[in-house]
Ligand SMILES: Nc1ncnc2c1ncn2[C@@H]1O[C@H](COP(=O)(O)OP(=O)(O)OP(=O)(O)O)[C@@H](O)[C@H]1O
């Protein structure tokens with residue numbers, strides 16, 4: 001069967017990293033969510049900042065929901081990378097929303113009653129009341145506290161569906177603060193998933209940074225690990241491939 005035009009050509013948004021775009025058929029699939037997982041310092045926040053910087057440069061509206069870092073810290077990080085984030089915030093294309101306090105509310109809610117409405121209540125409220133094209137949620141690791149894996153899956157599906165219904169493109173970040181099983185489950189809910197990690201090179205003995213495009217529906221994904229580095233310009237993806 002020949003797929004219809006709309007099925008064949010899912011629109012893409014540049015990741016803000018040209019070499020990564022090449023590897024994932026042009027960028028992140030539009031109006032879908034991609035999950036970025038990885039341990040501390042692998043570059044999850046930087047990959048998100050590069051994405052929204054490129055999107056704002058193209059006139060798209062973004063919201064950045066931050067649970068760990070304050071907007072000030074994020075702006076300093078972006079400025080160090082030479083990104084024009086503050087300028088986009090001033091002209092209204094970019095909004096940072098700290099959701100730290102709300103996260104604590106959610107934890108209280110989970111302890112109180114573990115059924116019913118929403119684990120991601122406050123981020124969902126922000127998403128539902130926003131007319132942004134792009135939402136970054138950095139990060140969901142802490143939301144899994146005290147939640148069963150079944151509830152977490154349900155709530156992830158709800159979050160991802162809400163982002164899609166709003167016709168937003170979502171970048172959902174998850175650290176490794178909690179059980180790996182939660183990240184594995186989260187990878188099923190989303191359209192695409194990229195895992196970022198460090199490992200000692202079997203050839204040189206040096207520690208190297210690698211990305212694993214775990215999945216990207218409708219995309220010809222690289223079957224090998226993608227090597228990257230971080231410098232004052234942010235994340236640089238190299239095209240040398242490593243076997244998995
Ligand atoms: N100018 C630079 N040169 C080299 N590496 C840098 C530079 N700036 C940042 N880094 C690297 O990027 C890392 C921070 O990246 P980032 O904040 O995106 O990580 P993260 O995955 O979001 O971490 P966390 O889980 O703590 O939030 C630093 O730990 C450092 O290794």
Ligand SMILES: [Mg+2]
Nearest residue numbers: 044045046138
């Ligand atoms: Mg971070």
